[in-house]
Amino acid sequence: MITTDIIIIGAGPTGLFAVFEAGLLKLKCHLIDALPQPGGQCSELYPKKPIYDIPGYPEILAGDLTDKLLEQCKQFEPGFTLGERADHIEKQDDGTFIVTTNKGTQHQAPVVAIASGLGSFEPRKPDLPNITDFEDKGVEYMIKEPEMYRDKKVIIAGGGDSALDWSIFLSDVAASVTLVHRRNEFRGHLDSVEKVQELKNQGKINLITPAEVTAIKGADKVEALEITKKDADPVLIETDHFIPLFGLSPKLGPIANWGLEIEKNAIKVNNALDYQTNIPGIFAIGDGNYYPGKLKLILCGFHEATLMCQAAYKIINPGKRYVLKYTTVSGVDGFDGTRKEAPKAVVKAIE
């Protein structure tokens, strides 16, 4: 069991800044994110794109903003559970919450802050009626264990970087690799596209374009796929695995079943006070919350995170006095023993 003061669900900009604000109040945080790296949308969707409305930064790349937020909160030693999705929450008799991920990792804290943005990023599934029957029986939306494809027949579908990169990688591992894409053009790094071209010429990748997987055949597991080329009759190709790689799309997911009030696909909060949800002790901050006048902006998430931390302090330290301090005046004392502070003013008489 991981114990902390605030469990933050979502390691995007809002969640990361909450770590810093909590740290100023001597509260420890642990972040859970379904993605394998921190940064949320900023690192997953558009790390190389500029943002122009972060106060103080006329222009900053989304990936750089993530790096700076990580650096800013580093001295407060946040914990991370990455690549796992927060699935269950359970309130304990002592008022704390236990949050359990899809992989069974458990976290306990008196306060939970949901900074989940648009939701957790889930693989987009192709529209084939029986595809869910074959999940983990030959259909995988993500490659976790490349070794499981050794000497197997594999069909990959998709036209982006992950489809290209995995086709290249598995061409050395699998018995055969077939790449199916709806168009002749691929969207990926130029060298990946060229490498696939080269492997195709060598006969190491069987490229079928423009085509689509139109049916999955098999008794208990995937045995063959029906592939239909544009303006041609469908053909059946034997395979052990079907790996559709069509990118990720955010879904609210299991959080929708936590008993929280939902409005406009987001979690309703009290914006007059502290961004608390209808369940005391659970807050929602950033793009994932809703209140009248809500704007889904990173800068609004920063503000919401700051106010949430003040309310969390009161829950965790009932009755304990506190006044707002300015970092310029008080400095920043990290949990790692570091201290940042403004240089002392020089006092010297002029003769």
Added chain:
Amino acid sequence: MEQDVAITIIDREGVSHSIEAPTDMAMNLMEVVRSFELAPEGTIGVCGGMAMCASCQCYVLSDHELPEMQDDEEAMLSEAFYVKDNSRLGCQIQMTPEMEGLKVELAPES
């Protein structure tokens, strides 16, 4: 308003909406749909309009001459689902006076 264009949007439930979209606010079709709340928040314009998610995919039903597809839109549509020959991403269609009479249908959520 004088600078508005009349367009028709068929939502995901099949309901047709005739609306007046402003041309002077640098809005694209995805943003028009959101501003008129014709699709639930969180189901359209997920990536914010970067042609990176296809949640604003629509079928163009009128024969308007639309701005030519850029590489990123074409690539996104090549990976999206429910794509037809008349598919476009709403976020790549700017509201200009030439859009007067435009008729589109929102593609299913995916």
